[in-house]
Amino acid sequence: MLLGASILTYVAFRSSLPEKKNTILIPGLSSGVTINWDKWGIPHIRAENEQDLFLASGFIQARERLWQMELIRRMAHGRLSEILGKPGLRFDIRSRVLGIPLAIERDYQKLPDEMKGLLAAYARGVNAYIDSIKWDWPPEFIILRHRPEPWRVEDTLAVKHLLALGLAADLTSELPRMNIMKLTGKRGLEVLEPGIDFPPDPEVRLDLLFLGWMDQPAVAGSNNWVISGNLTESGQPLLANDPHLAISLPPIWMEMSLECPDYRVTGVTVPGVPMVVIGHNQHIAWGVTNSYVDVQDIYVEQVDWDKESYFRKGEWKPFSFRREEVKVRGEKNPTVMNVRWVEEGPMLTPFLLNCEMPITLRWTIYEGDQTVCGLYLINKARNWTEFTQAIRLFENPSQNFVYADIYGNIGYYLSGKIPVRKKESAVYPYPGWREDSLWTGYLAEEDKPNQFNPPSGFIVTANSNLYPEGYAHYLSYDWLSPDRKERIRELIQARPKHSVETMMAIQNDVYSRRAERLKNVLSQVRLSDPVAEEARKLLVQWNGEVRGGLAPAIFEVFWDRLQDLTFRDDFRTYYEQIAEYFRVKEAGLERILDQPDSRWFDNKETEKVETREEMIEKALLETMAYLRKEFGRNQEKWDWAEMHSLHYRHILGQKWFLGFFNAGRFPMIGDGTTVRASFGTEGWETTGGASCRLIVDLSDLDKSLSVITSGQSGHFLAPHYKDQISLYLNSLYHPWSFSETAVSRVLERTEKLLPGK
Secondary structure (H helix, E strand, O other), rough: HHHHHHHHHHHHHHHHHOOOOEEEEEEEEOEEEEEEEEOOOEEEEOOHHHHHEEEEEEHHHHHHHHHHHHHHHHHHOOOHHHHHHHHHHHHHHHHHOHHHHHHHHHHHHHHOOHHHHHHHHHHHHHHHHHHHHOOOHHHHHHHHHOOOOOOOOHHHHHHHHHHHHHHHOHHHHHHHHHHHHHHHHHHHHHHHOOOOOOOOOOOOOOOOOOOHOOOOOOOOOOEHHHHHHHEEEOOOEEEEEEEEEEEOEEEEEEEEEEEEEOEEEEEEEEOOOOOOOOOEEOEEEEEEEEEOOEEEEEOOOOOOOOOOOOOEEEEEEEEEEEEEEEEEOOOOOOOEEEEOOOOOOOOOOOOOOOHHHHHHHHHHHOOOOOOOHHHHHHHHHOHHHHHHHOOOOOOOOOOOEEEEEEOOOOOEEEOOOOOOOHHHHOOOEEEEHHHOOOOEEOOHHOOOOOEEEEOOOOEOOOOOOOOOOOOOOOOOOOOOOOHHHHHHHHHOOOOOEEEEHHHHHHOOEEEEEHHHHHHHHHHHOOOHHHHHHHHHHHHHOOOOOOOOOHHHHHHHHHHHHHHHHHHHHHHHHHHHHHHHHOOOOOOOOHHHOOOOOOOOHOOOOOOOOOOOHHHHHHHHHHHHHHEEEEEOOOHHOOOOHHOOOEEEOOOHHOOHHHHHHOOOOOOOOOOOOOOOOOOOOOOOOEEEOOEEEEEOOOHHHOOOOEEEEEOOOOOOOOOOOOOOHHHOOOOOOOEEOHHHHHHHOOOEEEEEEEEEO
16 A cells, blocks of 8 residues: 555656646747757747746746745745644744735835736746646645645745845844843954944843844855956956855756847846846846845834834834734634834834844835846846946845946946944944934945946955945945955956856865964964874864865864854853854954954853963864764764765755655865855754856857756756756856857757647
């Protein structure tokens, strides 16, 4: 019986593979659409008009990634627990209380009719595929006994807000900063990020707070850079981008090309979005990294609970309420929340936080915007002027855009609505009732630190500080370490001319500038314990590349142990949260490593005063003991790449009996501060890194290269489910074909979509 059930299940899954037909009839098309599928499963879609192009894009994305699209929209709308039950409830509560559904509504209200029409065409394409399914649903829908609702325009808008939630950093940094200062007083300023030289406002009286409900990745970074023709072998610009996100199965990105008489564009997009997010057209190329600009503020409030009102601008104002009903699969009654809203945003207490003073959130997404219109116009832009006009509409999430065109120009543009306010009100929770807490507008486009054809001949962004010297406006203090940016700059300046091959080498560089600084410190000390001294020598002799093997394993564990020994006594039970805040910032241990007399190295729980050298020795001894315990006495088995392995997990594959959705476990090199970045949330296992790697050659667009983390298809039995894994792990790429001739060289099959009833 078990064997029979297994066979029937396999047959059902096999039958649910998307059919490879030469011709398909699709209701709503006005003319035929041609789709050329290349050997990597990438669709090159050509239509006679934009309406048909968007409709065909919806049909194809749904056929390849319907489950992922369903998951994304439900996470954004706060409706995940309707299909997953209680495990999805905390995500739904987060989305509802943070006001993501309201932000989606306000985006829809601001959407021009023309764009609504194009997104409606895309939705018709998605729904045409849903309607075409009889009993052969994708495996996830079979297992969960779930059928999706029709796709709506609002569902496409929801994708952006889910990304904005993951990329806005201030909500997850203000409270750890407050905890640091509450636990250590003004002494805490010594280990905060550069530039924060002031304490929280004394009127803010908050308990120590945990942020476990955010469930954020350890880091969401990215690299991008652009090099002018003066520094390239071809005499034309080169552009590279590798956005760092959680690595999922199927991957966050889907590669596709779109063509109609008005424009032709290729690149990667998020399933659910019918435009290219990162890529190039016939004229320009662009790449993005997260700007880490501060677009959120946390306020503490004065509240009259009897009158359900809060104090603002000298008077008491009534709360507004949003009733949120979260349906939970398997539960008879929904989870009901009446979320209070002030005029700036939602109150996070008591649903997400319990604390002494009520907390509210202000965020730029609550005003609505036309980011999707900006993305559409970027896809069609032909030059720097049209590109910058388009980016002015790309308001959330704020991103660093690098630009290149076939005319030889390069540029940088900071997108997004950036609030204007004093920095003291933005870095920690601040009294919302005070007049100086309020935003006075948004940073003017001409005041942003944008660049066009800089004298250096190149531009690099990697989530670090954006302030030019003498810059007058507050942008953020949430920057990541400048290590990746400085290493990329160093490699660009190391040779007079660059090519696609040198861009590949830079993207996959694993040299650690953090290790370089540590080695400089270790070279100046001598340790009394022979085991610690031997470990010190190994690190000093190491070349600093975070690859497989012994030295990188010792380095990674040692850095973690030294930070733990240095700060745990100060931050006690809140150490894990604060350590996560320190992890890839220029903060914490990074700020004091070269200060042998820093008070932070002393353990407050002992009578003696420990020195930096003593803590280094102890951390090395604990590192060696840990590695022996976990991996045995044979040091040849102490391998960072194995410790840091990447497990390709599907969301349903977390259950052992659904492990067939997963795609294996593989060694992984690099860490969170190397250019070829990889990072984790628990232990040493990789959970995120470069979500794709793209290189664009503006001298010949067909020489461009691309790779995503696993494969194009969302069906675990499809040939393109995991066929890019070996490329991705081995720092390789596939051709990024653009012209008709180039596509024909890698053509696998051609499909026609025709008007149908």
